[in-house]
Amino acid sequence: xINFKKLKILSLLCIPLFLNSCGFSKVSQSSKTNFxxxxxxxAGERKIGNIIKNxxxxxxxxSSKNLISLNLNINKQKNIKEKNIRDKVTKYxxxxxxxxxxxxxxxxxxxxxxxxxxxxxxxxxxxxKTLKEEENLIKNLSEKxxxxxxxDLSAAYF
Numbered sequence: 225x226i227n228f229k230k231l232k233i234l235s236l237l238c239i240p241l242f243l244n245s246c247g248f249s250k251v252s253q254s255s256k257t258n259f260x261x262x263x264x265x266x267a268g269e270r271k272i273g274n275i276i277k278n279x280x281x282x283x284x285x286x287s288s289k290n291l292i293s294l295n296l297n298i299n300k301q302k303n304i305k306e307k308n309i310r311d312k313v314t315k316y317x318x319x320x321x322x323x324x325x326x327x328x329x330x331x332x333x334x335x336x337x338x339x340x341x342x343x344x345x346x347x348x349x350x351x352x353k354t355l356k357e358e359e360n361l362i363k364n365l366s367e368k369x370x371x372x373x374x375x376d377l378s379a380a381y382f
Contacts, residue, residue, distance in 0.1 A: 269298040
């Protein structure tokens with residue numbers, strides 16, 4: 225008769241091994257991308273465009289078969305979100321809208337993507353802290369849009 229304790233232990237050790245090696249990986253975590261960015265043209269908000277450009281260049285694979293060119297049209301809106309009783313602004317809302325045209329230089333096909341990210345920040349008593357909060361928020365929203373662009377390009381050129 226087979227020793228059931230040994231069989232149970234062996235099965236408990238083998239099941240996690242089979243589950244871990246199924247080959248599943250997220251697209252955003254894949255180490256290989258199937259596109260290379262040749263150039264990025266920025267229209268509109270240059271500072272935001274440079275943040276997005278720097279993020280996308282990190283993801284680009286230089287030895288890829290899909291060579292693409294990106295055109296970014298970036299708009300930023302800063303609106304008052306809240307005022308207090310004394311009619312002083314307490315919160316601002318920032319919206320960044322980005323229109324991306326991806327052109328595959330080898331096949332000649334164009335793809336158009338639209339992205340939008342919105343968030344708000346509080347007005348501080350010190351103006352310099354308010355400016356720093358705004359700068360941090362713009363950086364975070366820009367990085368979020370860059371990750372969305374990468375996700376869509378990875379799906380399109382998989």
